[in-house]
Each structure stands twice: as structure tokens, then as C-alpha cells.
Amino acid sequence: MNELQNDTFIRALLRQPTEYTPVWMMRQAGRYLPEYRESRKTAGSFLSLCKNPDFATEVTLQPIDRYPLDASILFSDILTVPDAMGLGLYFEEGEGPKFEFPANNEERIAALEVPDMSKLQYVFDAVKQIRMGIAGRVPLIGFTGSPWTLATYMVEGKGGTDFLTIKKLMYSRPELVHRILQINTDTIIAYLNAQIASGAQAIMIFDSWGGALSHNAYIEFSLNYMRKIISGLTLESNGSKIPSIVFTKGGGLWLEQQATLGADALGLDWTIDIGSARRRVGDKVALQGNMDPAVLLSDPNSIEKEVETILSSYGKGTGHVFNLGHGITQWTPPENAAAMINAVHELSKKYHSP
Amino acid sequence: MNELQNDTFIRALLRQPTEYTPVWMMRQAGRYLPEYRESRKTAGSFLSLCKNPDFATEVTLQPIDRYPLDASILFSDILTVPDAMGLGLYFEEGEGPKFEFPANNEERIAALEVPDMSKLQYVFDAVKQIRMGIAGRVPLIGFTGSPWTLATYMVEGKGGTDFLTIKKLMYSRPELVHRILQINTDTIIAYLNAQIASGAQAIMIFDSWGGALSHNAYIEFSLNYMRKIISGLTLESNGSKIPSIVFTKGGGLWLEQQATLGADALGLDWTIDIGSARRRVGDKVALQGNMDPAVLLSDPNSIEKEVETILSSYGKGTGHVFNLGHGITQWTPPENAAAMINAVHELSKKYHSP
Numbered sequence: 001m002n003e004l005q006n007d008t009f010i011r012a013l014l015r016q017p018t019e020y021t022p023v024w025m026m027r028q029a030g031r032y033l034p035e036y037r038e039s040r041k042t043a044g045s046f047l048s049l050c051k052n053p054d055f056a057t058e059v060t061l062q063p064i065d066r067y068p069l070d071a072s073i074l075f076s077d078i079l080t081v082p083d084a085m086g087l088g089l090y091f092e093e094g095e096g097p098k099f100e101f102p103a104n105n106e107e108r109i110a111a112l113e114v115p116d117m118s119k120l121q122y123v124f125d126a127v128k129q130i131r132m133g134i135a136g137r138v139p140l141i142g143f144t145g146s147p148w149t150l151a152t153y154m155v156e157g158k159g160g161t162d163f164l165t166i167k168k169l170m171y172s173r174p175e176l177v178h179r180i181l182q183i184n185t186d187t188i189i190a191y192l193n194a195q196i197a198s199g200a201q202a203i204m205i206f207d208s209w210g211g212a213l214s215h216n217a218y219i220e221f222s223l224n225y226m227r228k229i230i231s232g233l234t235l236e237s238n239g240s241k242i243p244s245i246v247f248t249k250g251g252g253l254w255l256e257q258q259a260t261l262g263a264d265a266l267g268l269d270w271t272i273d274i275g276s277a278r279r280r281v282g283d284k285v286a287l288q289g290n291m292d293p294a295v296l297l298s299d300p301n302s303i304e305k306e307v308e309t310i311l312s313s314y315g316k317g318t319g320h321v322f323n324l325g326h327g328i329t330q331w332t333p334p335e336n337a338a339a340m341i342n343a344v345h346e347l348s349k350k351y352h353s354p
Numbered sequence: 355m356n357e358l359q360n361d362t363f364i365r366a367l368l369r370q371p372t373e374y375t376p377v378w379m380m381r382q383a384g385r386y387l388p389e390y391r392e393s394r395k396t397a398g399s400f401l402s403l404c405k406n407p408d409f410a411t412e413v414t415l416q417p418i419d420r421y422p423l424d425a426s427i428l429f430s431d432i433l434t435v436p437d438a439m440g441l442g443l444y445f446e447e448g449e450g451p452k453f454e455f456p457a458n459n460e461e462r463i464a465a466l467e468v469p470d471m472s473k474l475q476y477v478f479d480a481v482k483q484i485r486m487g488i489a490g491r492v493p494l495i496g497f498t499g500s501p502w503t504l505a506t507y508m509v510e511g512k513g514g515t516d517f518l519t520i521k522k523l524m525y526s527r528p529e530l531v532h533r534i535l536q537i538n539t540d541t542i543i544a545y546l547n548a549q550i551a552s553g554a555q556a557i558m559i560f561d562s563w564g565g566a567l568s569h570n571a572y573i574e575f576s577l578n579y580m581r582k583i584i585s586g587l588t589l590e591s592n593g594s595k596i597p598s599i600v601f602t603k604g605g606g607l608w609l610e611q612q613a614t615l616g617a618d619a620l621g622l623d624w625t626i627d628i629g630s631a632r633r634r635v636g637d638k639v640a641l642q643g644n645m646d647p648a649v650l651l652s653d654p655n656s657i658e659k660e661v662e663t664i665l666s667s668y669g670k671g672t673g674h675v676f677n678l679g680h681g682i683t684q685w686t687p688p689e690n691a692a693a694m695i696n697a698v699h700e701l702s703k704k705y706h707s708p
Contacts, residue, residue, distance in 0.1 A: 164683060167648035171656045214646050214679075215627035216663065253606050253626055272607055273569035292568050294521035302525045309570065325568075329518060 004201070005136050009071040013202060013243035013265045013286050015319040021311060021348035022070030023341055024141075027327030028063040029075045033334060035062050046091050050077050056126035060140075061133050066334070067341050071138050071202070071321075074130060074195070076123055078145030078206055081187055082154050084119040085112060095158075102157030104165060109176050114187045117194050124198040131199040142200025144192055146207035146248075147184035147229070148222035154180060163212050170221060177221060185225045189232035196234060196242050204245040204267070205229065211250020211269075222248065223257055230262040245288055249326065252277065259284040270325030275313035278320075286319040291340070293324045296332040300339035307343040316351045358555070359490050363425040367556060367597035367619045367640050369673040375665060375702035376424030377695055378495075381681030382417040383429045387688060389416045400445050404431050410480035414494075415487050420688070421695050425492050425556070425675075428484060428549070430477055432499030432560055435541055436508045438473040439466060449512075456511030458519060463530050468541045471548050478552040485553035496554025498546055500561035500602075501538035501583070502576035508534060517566050524575060531575060539579045543586035550588060550596050558599040558621070559583065565604020565623075576602065577611055584616040599642055603680065606631065613638040624679030629667035640673040645694070647678045650686040654693035661697040670705045 004010070008022040030036055036059055040049070049055045056075040064072045079097050083089035088100025103109050117124075130140055153159060155166040155177075170177045192203050210222040226246055235242045246258060247267025258266050259281040268277055268289035277287055295306045307322075314320045322344045328337065358364070362376040384390055390413055394403070403409045410429040418426045433451050437443035442454025457463050471478075484494055507513060509520040509531075524531045546557050564576040580600055589596045600612060601621025612620050613635040622631055622643030631641055649660045661676075668674045676698045682691065 162648075162683070164648055164651060164685065167646065168651040171649050171652035171660070211625065214624040215630075217646070218625075250604070250625070270568040271565065271572075271604070276569075292521065292571070294516075294518055295525050297518060297522040298525035306525070329516070331518065 003136050004139060006070060006138050009139055009321060010202065010241075010243060012318055012321050013245065013288075014241060015283070015286050017318050017352070019349065019352055020345050021314075021320050021322050021351065023322035023344040024069050024071040024073065025063070025324050025328050025337065026073075028069065028073065029059040030328060031330035032328055032332040032337070033062055033066070035066075046077070047083065047089060050075070050080060051122045053122055053126040053129045057129045057133050060126075060130045064134065064138055067338060068345065069138060069341060071141055072130070072134055073141040073204075074123070074127060074143060074200070076126065076143070078143070078150065078208075079153060080120060080123060081115075081144065081184070081191060082150055084115040085154075085183075085187070086115070087154060096160050097153065098158045099154065103151075103154045103180055104157060104169075106173075106176060109179055112180060112183050114183055114190065117190050120191060120194070123191075124194050127195055127198040127200055139201035140199060141202045141204055141245075142192060142195035143204040143206060144188045146205050146210060146222060147181040147188060147225040148213070149207050149209045150184050151177065151180045152209045152212075154184075163209065170217065181221060181225050185228050185232075188229050192229070193232075193234050196237055200242070201237075201240070202243045202245065203233070203235075204247060205263075207246065207248040207251065210248035215254065218248075218251070218254055219257060223254070223261070226263075227261050247288070255280050265321065267323070268325060273313055274310055274320070275315060278314055283319075286321065287314070288321040288323050290323065290325040293326050293329050293332070296324075296328065296336045296340060298336070300336065303336060303339045304343045304347070307340060308347050311344070311348050311351055314351070318352070322348070357490050358493060360424060360492050363493055363675060364556065364595075364597060366672055366675050367599065367642075368595060369637070369640050371672050371706070373703065373706055374699050375668075375674050375676050375705065377676040377698040378423050378425040378427065379417070379678050379682045379691065380427075382423065382427065383413040384682060385684035386682055386686040386691070387416055387420070389420070400431070401437065401443060404429070404434060405476045407476060407480040407483045411483045411487050414480075414484045418488065418492060421692060422699065423492060423695060425495055426484070426488055427495040427558075428477070428481060428497060428554070430480065430497070432497070432504060432562075433507060434474060434477060435469075435498065435538070435545060436504055438469040439508075439537075439541070440469070441508060450514050451507065452512045453508065457505075457508045457534055458511060458523075460527075460530060463533055466534060466537050468537055468544065471544050474545060474548070477545075478548050481549055481552040481554055493555035494553060495556045495558055495599075496546060496549035497558040497560060498542045500559050500564060500576060501535040501542060501579040502567070503561050503563045504538050505531065505534045506563045506566075508538075517563065524571065535575060535579045539582050539586075542583050546583070547586075547588050550591055554596070555591075555594070556597045556599065557587070557589075558601060559617075561600065561602040561605065564602035569608065572602075572605070572608055573611060577608070577615070580617075581615050601642070609634050619675065621677070622679060627667055628664055628674075629669060632668055632673075637673075640675065641668070642675040642677050644677065644679040647680050647683050647686070650678075650682065650690045650694060652690070654690065657690060657693045658697045658701070661694060662701050665698070665702050665705055668705070672706070676702070
């Protein structure tokens with residue numbers, strides 16, 4: 001494996017001093033980039049792309065070839081996991097993901113099993129190949145959906161719902177939902193450990209739908225399983241610590257609880273003031289975020305202003321990884337992403353001077 | 355006007371002692387009720403129903419005829435206001451609301467005006483007629499959308515979006531969005547004052563989409579305009595105080611700021627622990643909420659358990675109006691709503707004993 005030339009991202013996650021605030025963008029390999037749209041032309045369905053390590057490598061490298069980003073993230077999808085469980089993931093033209101066999105009744109839930117990791121070998125192959133392509137320029141982040149977030153798709157059978165199917169089950173037959181969550185947890189531990197063994201240098205858990213839960217349900221059905229995952233991971237590789245990030249979108253009310261998870265950093269969406277988040281978590285964790293992706297639809301001046309607002313709200317010192325509060329939108333002009341990245345690098349220096 | 359026989363709801367909003375915790379349900383006149391579905395059969399489009407005081411009266415009374423609720427709420431829609439502004443509101447079969455002339459460019463925004471309140475006379479007529487139908491059993495709540503929430507529909511031209519059109523405008527041309535918000539604010543003040551003059555005994559501002567904003571944008575583009583509304587209202591009628599409720603869905607992070615609005619109560623969605631919300635707002639405001647509507651899809655036992663959890667989290671004393679954290683879903687079995695209402699009345703008595 002290549003020596004890491006820029007470890008600013010890793011040091012910020014571990015709350016070690018850095019010269020500036022590192023930055024990457026959720027969904028940075030995506031449709032807003034003309035080179036990504038070009039690559040998509042030749043290939044097939046979204047799922048087949050995730051299963052193709054050559055394609056995953058090509059598009060993972062595109063944003064780091066174009067921009068001075070401080071981290072790269074594996075091109076993949078959180079639904080590779082339920083797909084490996086045999087739920088029959090497919091994508092309908094113009095619609096979101098769907099499952100042929102949702103885990104929405106007692107029989108199907110009883111039949112769920114932790115899949116053999118060989119079914120996800122294409123992910124581990126992609127991680128290895130991407131590491132070679134990056135050649136040590138920046139760290140590579142591996143990732144997974146959270147047990148709860150995966151369960152919402154598995155039970156609802158699709159995305160874009162109000163979660164009424166899984167919530168009805170959760171409130172009337174909680175033991176069935178706990179069974180799904182435990183299987184997801186065991187699977188994710190094996191999945192992330194294999195990503196780390198293949199070369200992932202940091203890992204992130206996307207709890208995209210934890211924010212749909214009540215306070216108590218969040219603790220019981222989402223947070224507690226993420227805690228099990230963090231304790232089940234081998235967060236070291238070749239003597240280097242592998243930092244972990246947990247991101248519950250819409251979870252700003254529960255930062256104190258998230259800060260006890262054992263993760264090194266928490267992701268923040270744009271609804272929370274990052275300075276107030278920092279005061280609430282103290283020195284327990286680093287923070288990653290949190291500009292509204294919609295800001296990137298405006299203009300370089302407005303973008304710089306928002307970047308400065310976030311940097312100054314976080315304040316002096318380490319422990320901040322700049323990011324958007326959600327994935328970059330496909331309507332973003334690529335030059336606006338450049339303006340944000342440059343603004344973060346330039347404007348953040350004053351917050352890191354001794 | 356009839357003497358109010360049950361003023362528990364009003365007293366709780368004013369943080370005066372009550373014998374039990376009052377309860378009503380957002381969207382309580384709705385599709386989950388067979389009698390509502392029956393009434394809908396004979397009538398036309400949703401908008402034409404809102405414009406028909408006889409229909410509005412009939413369906414407003416249905417839930418209070420069926421259940422021992424402690425408040426009724428005007429059957430109407432928040433989009434009556436932009437409709438009166440001439441934006442051409444219409445509803446397409448199977449889709450949400452749309453506007454023929456969205457306020458999405460400088461020219462259209464410049465042309466916006468506070469509409470003559472005579473265009474909303476049908477709302478005031480409905481309020482008067484409903485008050486007669488209620489005959490003093492419980493108070494009648496009047497309502498409006500917040501300036502920001504109305505602006506999202508007015509600029510996006512429809513519901514169900516990611517708010518990228520209005521946010522792009524907000525970040526690049528904030529003065530245009532401020533113009534819309536000021537016009538909405540002036541309109542809403544006149545609209546709510548006329549509802550109060552017609553007989554509304556409490557008012558509620560639904561900031562359904564404030565939670566889509568960043569912390570700073572929420573203060574500047576939503577909260578500050580709601581503050582102007584509260585100070586512009588005549589919150590007294592015939593010597594009685596008219597309590598006001600502000601509800602920003604997804605706004606649990608900003609309760610401290612909301613508590614300074616001058617409103618009597620804050621609505622809470624289900625993501626926040628109501629006990630923690632109470633500690634944060636102190637004795638500044640009453641709280642309304644906050645059971646996940648999905649709980650009503652389970653069974654009476656699970657519903658009672660959740661009701662008790664919320665009541666005990668709020669704790670002893672007045673200042674709590676029980677409600678769902680969002681509108682009741684159309685899939686709710688009516689007997690489950692009854693189970694919730696009865697559980698609130700029975701289980702709450704112990705929190706109000708001297």
C-alpha cells in the first residue's frame with residue numbers, strides 16, 4: 001500500500017492539529033460531474049455499476065483528480081448489503097430502489113441470515129483497486145448504511161416512503177424489527193471489517209433515516225445497534241488507527257447520546273449550528289459538516305460567505321472536517337464545488353494558527 | 355357566541371391549572387374517518403371544499419361529535435392564502451398542490467400584493483358557522499401556514515420538492531425572498547385577525563417546512579417573520595385571551611429561539627423528548643405534542659404505553675396539550691384514535707393532582 005501523502009482528514013477526525021480544515025463532499029462522485037455522466041453512458045444499471053470494480057474505481061477517482069479534496073469515498077450503495085441477503089434489489093427506471101422480496105412479514109424476517117461475505121467480494125475488490133488508483137494522495141473512506149436505515153428499505157420494500165410499514169411493525173411487534181436489526185448489525189460488522197482489511201482508511205455509518213424516529217425509538221432501534229457495530233470493528237490496520245464517523249441525518253437533537261457511541265466523529269446535517277454542536281459534544285468527538293448543499297446552487301461569493309460562517313461558528317482548533325450536510329445535488333455547477341473547496345482551504349488557515 | 359363549556363385546552367395553553375391533559379389531533383377532520391370519506395364523495399375538488407363553509411362546518415364537527423376531544427380546528431388549507439394572491443392554486447388528481455403562476459422570478463415577485471381579505475371571506479364565514487355548530491362544546495382553533503412555509507409552495511410552484519428553487523433564490527437573491535416573506539407576513543396578520551374577529555378562540559401557525567433550513571436561515575427567513583406576526587395580532591376577543599401556538603416541524607433544535615417569539619405555546623414533532631423540551635423552554639411557553647402518528651397504526655396496548663411515556667416525560671403540572679407530532683395518517687383505525695384520546699384523559703389525571 002502507498003504511503004499517505006495527505007493525512008489532514010485523518011488527523012482532524014482524531015482531533016490532532018492540522019494546518020487547515022480538511023474537506024470532502026458526500027456523494028462527490030456523482031451526476032453533477034460531466035465526467036461521471038460520461039462514464040455512466042457506457043454502463044448499465046446502477047447496481048451493476050456498484051458491482052463493477054473498474055467502474056467504481058474510475059468514478060471514485062474523478063472528484064479527487066478534479067479538486068484538491070482531502071478524502072475520497074468508495075463509490076458504492078448502502079443497499080449492497082440487503083442485496084447480498086437475497087432480497088432482490090432492483091432499480092426501476094426513473095424511480096428509487098425496490099426489493100422483490102421485502103422483509104415485511106414474520107416468515108420472511110425469520111428467514112433472514114447474515115450473508116456470506118463472498119457475495120460482497122466486488123466491494124472489497126473495488127476498495128483494493130481504488131487504493132491503487134489513489135496512490136496515497138488522500139485517504140479512502142469505506143462505508144455502510146446503519147442497521148435501522150437498511151431495515152427501512154428492507155421492510156418498506158422501497159425508498160421514499162413515510163416509514164409507516166416499518167413503524168407499524170416496530171410499535172406492534174418490536175421483536176421482529178429487533179431481529180432484522182441484529183442481523184444487519186452482524187452483517188455490517190463483517191462488511192466493514194472486510195472493507196478495512198481491503199484498504200479502507202476510515203469508515204462512515206450513514207444513518208440516513210434515524211431522524212424519522214422518536215427520541216426513545218432512535219435510542220432503541222438505531223443508536224444501540226450502531227454502538228454494537230463500533231465495538232465490533234477492528235479499527236486499526238498496519239498500525240494505523242482507522243477513524244469512524246457516524247452520521248444520523250436529522251439527528252441533531254441526539255448529539256450527546258451519539259457522542260457516547262465510541263465513534264471518532266459525528267456527521268452533522270445543515271440544520272444545526274456547528275458551534276452549538278461543538279459545545280454540546282465537548283472534546284468527545286470530532287465533527288463533520290455541515291453546509292446546506294443548496295448553497296452550492298448560488299454563486300462563489302455567497303458560497304464563501306457560508307463557508308466562513310460555518311468555520312467561524314466551529315471556531316479555533318482541530319476536530320472539524322468540512323463537508324456538506326447531505327449529498328451534493330446533481331444540479332451543482334462543478335465550479336461552485338471548486339469555490340467551496342478553495343474557500344475552506346484558504347479561510348480555515350486562521351483557525352489553525354498556533 | 356356560546357359560553358365555552360370545556361376550556362381545558364385554553365387553560366393548558368396559558369399554563370393555568372387543569373384537571374387532566376387536554377388532547378386534540380392535527381388533521382383530526384380527515385380521511386381516516388369513514389364519515390369524512392362519505393362527505394368527500396358528494397363534493398368536488400379539495401380547494402372547492404375549503405371554499406364551502408357548509409362542508410367545512412360539517413367535517414370540522416365530525417371528530418368532535420365522535421370523540422371527547424378538547425379542541426376543534428377549522429377545516430381549511432394553508433394554501434388558501436397564496437390562492438387569494440392570484441397564484442392559481444390547483445390540485446392535480448393523485449398529486450399535491452400546484453400553482454399555475456409560481457412566484458419564481460423577479461417580475462412575478464415584484465407583482466405580489468397583500469390580497470383583499472374579501473377573497474378569503476369564505477374562511478371567515480366557515481369560522482362563524484363552525485362556532486355555531488360547536489355550540490360551545492370546545493374551543494375552535496384558527497390557523498395559517500408560516501410566511502416561509504407558504505413561500506416554499508409559492509416559489510417552488512408545488513409541494514414535495516427538495517426546496518432547491520427557493521433555496522437557490524434565498525442564497526443568491528435574499529432580498530427577493532424577503533419581499534415574498536414580508537407580503538406573506540402582512541397578509542397573515544390580516545388573515546388571522548379576521549379569523550379571530552370571526553370567532554377563532556386560539557390560533558396556530560404551521561411552519562411545516564422551517565425544519566428544512568439551516569440554523570441561521572431559519573432565524574432570518576422563518577422565525578423573524580413569525581415574530582412579526584405574533585406582535586401584529588389582536589390576541590384578545592370579548593375580554594378573553596386568544597392563545598397562540600407556533601409549530602416548526604423539524605424545529606426541535608431551535609426551541610430556545612422559538613420560546614422568545616411571544617407565542618403562548620410551541621408545537622413539537624415526535625423527534626424530541628418532551629421532558630427535555632420542557633427543561634429547555636422553562637416556564638416561558640406551553641408545549642403541544644408529540645406522539646409519532648405511526649403509533650396509531652399499532653394497537654391500544656402499545657398506544658397506551660406511548661401515551662404514558664410522553665405524559666411522564668412531560669411530568670407534573672400544567673402547560674401540556676397532548677397531540678400527535680404531525681397530522682394523523684389516513685391509515686389510522688378510528689378506534690385507535692379513541693384509545694389514544696381516552697388514555698390521555700385517564701392517564702394524565704395523576705400528573706394534575708394537587
